[in-house]
Amino acid sequence: MNDAPRLAWIDVRNEIRARILSRACAPGDRLPRDADIAAELGCARATVHRAMQDLAQLGLVVRKRKGGPHVLRDPMTRATVQIPVTRREVEARGERYGHRLISRRNAQTRPAIMDRFGIAEPVGMLRVRALHLADGRPYILADRWIDTRSAPGIRDVDLSRESANEWLVRNTPVGRVEVRFSAINAGPETARQLATTAGRALFVIERTTWTGAAPVTTVEAVAAPGYHLAAQS
C-alpha cells in the first residue's frame, strides 16, 4: 500500500543532498563520479545525471568536465521572480486594469540608458512613458526606451490602446533579460503621477531585454506605495 517508488532521480537527489547537508561531503569537497554513484545506488547513470542537474540548478554543486562535481562552498539563496504583464498582475488581484499614455517621443539614449544596454554609442530610440492603473488608482509608472531596430512594428501601434509592455511581450522574441530592484524616494513629479506624497519610499523594477546582442527595450517601473514582489524556490 505504500513503499512508494516515486521518481527515482528525486530519491537520488535527496540522498546526495542529505550527504552534503550532513557534512558527509564537506563544502568544497569533490563528490564521487556520476557513474560511481549510479553503481552504489543501483540505478543508471542517466538517473544520477538528472539528479545532479537539479542539484546544480539549486546551486548546491558545481560540475566540471574533469575533477568531478564539487560541493559549493557557500550556497546562495536562489529564488525565481515571475513578473507578469502588468495587466495580468492587476487582474490577478481582482482589480480593473487601466492604462494611460503620458508621452511618446523619439530621443537619443542618455548615458544611464546606454549603461543598461551595455552600448557605447548613443542611439535614437522610442521613449514611452505610461501609467498603469488598478481600479482607477495609479499602480505603476513606467518610463520605457525601445530600440525600434529590434521592434520596428511598435511604430505603428496605438500605445494608448495597448501598452508597450504588452505589445512587446507578444511581438518580440524573448532573449536575455536583466532585472534590477531598488528603492527610491518619490520626487515631486513622480509623487504627483502616482497620487502619493513626495518622499514616500517606492519600489523600482528596472528591466532590460536583448535579442541576441541587440537591445530591445529597457523600462524603469516605479510602483505605487505598498507594492511588493515575491519570489519562490
Added chain:
Amino acid sequence: MNDAPRLAWIDVRNEIRARILSRACAPGDRLPRDADIAAELGCARATVHRAMQDLAQLGLVVRKRKGGPHVLRDPMTRATVQIPVTRREVEARGERYGHRLISRRNAQTRPAIMDRFGIAEPVGMLRVRALHLADGRPYILADRWIDTRSAPGIRDVDLSRESANEWLVRNTPVGRVEVRFSAINAGPETARQLATTAGRALFVIERTTWTGAAPVTTVEAVAAPGYHLAAQS
C-alpha cells in the same frame, strides 16, 4: 570547418521557440506531441523531451499529461535572484566585512511573523537583531526569528562571532524558501542604526525558509541606501 553539430536538444528548443515566436503556433495553441516533433526533426523523443523541459522552465509552454503541451498565453518575465551570504556579498564588493550583534532574546512570535511562516499558533522562537557592516559602514540591518526546534544547535553559538545568517546556511537543510522585496521609509530607529536620515527609502528583503513543513527562520533585512539587487535569465 563549421556545420557545427552543437547540442541537438538546443537546436530542437530553438526550432520550437522560433515557431512559437513566429506565431506558427499561437499562444494558447496545442503543440504537436513530443513523439511527432521527434519524428519530424529526426531525433529521439528524449531529445525533444529535454528541449521541452527547457521551454517549460523558461515559461514558454505548459505540459500536461494528456492534451499535449500548450503555448502559454502570456509569458512572464522570469528571472533568478541569487542572494549570497552577506559576508560574501560584501567581500565580493572588495570591502571588509563586519558584523555587530544588537540583541538576542527569546520571544513569542507576533502575528506578522506567524503570517510569514503560515502558522496559526504562537511559538517561542529566538529573535536576533544584527547589523552587517561593509568597510565599517552599516550595510544591512537584520531582524531575524529562528525556530529553535528546527535549528537547536543555534542556542550554543556565539552570534557575535558568527552571524546567524552564516551559521544557518552552514548547518540547516535547504528546504522551501520564500522571498519578498519591498521598499520602506526609514524610521528614526532604523535610520540611526543604518547611519542615514529618517524618511530615506530603503530596500527590504524578507526571507523565510522551511524544512519540509517546519519553519526554520525568517529575516527582514533592511539595506542601507543605494542598495540594489540584480536578477538574470
Added chain:
DNA sequence: AAGTGGTCTAGACCACCTT
C-alpha cells in the same frame, strides 16, 4: 593524454489527465 560530464538513441513501463 585521459578522465569526466554532456549528450543522443532506442525501447520500455508507468501514472496522470482529459475525454
Added chain:
DNA sequence: AGGTGGTCTAGACCACTTG
C-alpha cells in the same frame, strides 16, 4: 479508458577540462 508526458535503462560517442 486511452492518450501523453515522465521516467528509467543500457550503451555509445563526443568534447571540454584538467593534470
